[in-house]
Structures are given as C-alpha cells and as structure tokens.
Amino acid sequence: MSDAYLALEDGRVVEARGRVPGRTRGELVFTTAYTGYEESLTDPSYEEQVLTFSYPLIGNYGVRSERFESDRVHPRAAIAREFTEDVVEWLNEEGVPAIDHLDTRELVTSIREEGAMRCGLAVGPDATPEDAKAELDACQGMSEHVDIGAQVSVDEPTVYEGGSAATVALIDCGAKGSITESLLERDATVHVLPYDATPADVAAVDPDLLFISNGPGDPENFEAAEALVEEFVGDLPVAGICLGQQVVANALGGSTEKMAFGHRGVNQPVRDLETDRVVMTTQNHGYTVGEPGDRLSVTQVNVNDGTAEGLENEELGVITRQYHPEAHPGPNDSLDFFDDVLDLVSTDTPVATSD
C-alpha cells in the first residue's frame, strides 16, 4: 500500500513513495534542469508551488549550503523519480514534504499538455487519497496569493557594502542571493529593500539604480514595486529580472499574461535581435510580458515561442531580462547583463579622469 498521494486538478490521484511526511498544496510546476537542485529548491520564485524534477536522480552531488539562493526551501513540496538520502534529510529538516518512485516523465508530460495545474499532497503512514483531494480543494490559483511578496521579502532594509561603482536599490520581491552577489562582484553597494518599499524608502538610500528582483506568483500582485518604477523612471536607471521584467512592463504601460506551463529549465534559447546572437539561459516563470507598451521595445526573444525575453528603453535607461542572467543554476552565457546594467549608471554619472 502507498504512503503518498498526489491529487491533480485533472481528477487523477497518483500514488508514490513518501520521503518526507506532511499535507500540502500548490501549483504543480517542473524543471528540466539536471543540476542545480539546491539552487532551485531555495529560489523564492517557487513559493506556493510544488516542484517536480524531470531529471530522474536528484541529490547525486550532495547538499551544500553555499549553493543556496536564500535561507530556506520555498516550494511547498518536492517530487522526483528518486531523491538521495542527502536531499531527503535536508527536506525533512526543513519540514517540506517530498515524494518519489512515481512516473515523473508522465507527470511532466501532462503539465506540458494540460498546463500548470493545482495539486494536493498527502504523505505519511496515515495518508489517504481523500486527504490529498481535500488539499487540492483548498488550493488557490497563483494569482489569488495577493500578498505573496510578504512571504518571501526581507522585513527590513539590509545593506551589503561593496564598492563605489554604484549604489543599487534592489527591491526584494523574492530575490535570489546571486543577484546581490553578481552586483557586489562588480563593486556595487546593494541596499535590499522590502517588496512594499515606498518611494521615500528608496530615496532614503540615495541610489544610482533601481533594480526589481525575481519573485513568485502573479506580477500584478506587486503594485508597490510597480509604483516605484513609475516614480523613478527617467530619474534613475531601472533594471529587472524575471518578475522584475514583468513589473517594469506593467508599470510602463505594458501587460503580462499567464503562460500554459511556462519556461522551466536551463537550456532555454534566447536570441538578441540586434546582434542575432543566441544564448542559453536558465528560466522558471509562468507569466510573460504580452504587450511591452509604447515605452519599451523588445530586444530579445525566446527562440522556441517568440515571447519577450529582454526589454529596453535606451533613453530612459531601462533594461530587463525575463530569464535569470545570474545563472544559478544554469549556463553563464548572459552574465554580461550585470555589466550592461551598471554601465547605465556610469553613463549617467561620468567618472572624472586625471588627464
């Protein structure tokens, strides 16, 4: 008899092996990445989702905290064909339910065919299919999590002293640690501000750049961040990654929409329209920019489906990416995004030279 049940929105209940007990629910998504499970599991963008790994063996190089993107596991539950003991131990400490020994290839195929769906999970010796269905019945859609930012953001402003290349106000809508690290490595000082920071909070750190981070859920639920872009655009350069691109588009007259199952892996090809160069990128998003609006142009597109991967307004100093240039997990092809962003600052305030 099974000790784990996964109830799906299409009416099925899938049996599995319980690895970490509990009852939970969320939007069922996947990643096709074959490495980077520590980075994915600690990425705040997965808040309120249940993450299925399509690669069959997860945990084969251990668990090391230096690879974490935040201080906790964010998906509500984790699913793989097989988890190693290291990962099970970690998820157990974190109290995040996990199941394996199910046909994850079939599960991912159904998400691709039917779209992202809500699911409920019941795991443990007393678990029943009815428990899983009850979780599913209580599961909200992603857009209904209206204050999801509060679950993932810093409570108080936090400063990371780097160098003097730029002072960055990073709006933490669920930021991955490697965004801050990428900026620090380039000699910037980073003020991480809460997702609901006001224009006065931003002005208080006297930034050279406004940066909207990645984050979970529906970008339309990040109205405070949108208001910051409206307030500062034109006065400060503005950058954004993933949810950040979506927020910037919504703020500047564009619109966002939900995708069927999103972009979910580390081999998403993106073409730059100016150079015609294609880079491989890491992605995990379920919404996309539909209309960029009059003030932004699409500068990069996804090779598979043509959706907007990069937006820009050169005059206003706005530059955003739908993928994750900080590349954790994933290829390093697009790390130069951070150089381009910091160049916006140096163009604005030219550094005096001695000759």
Ligand SMILES: NC(=O)CC[C@H](N)C(=O)O
């Ligand atoms: N990684 C992200 O920032 C995800 C953005 C947004 N939550 C989406 O799913 O589209």
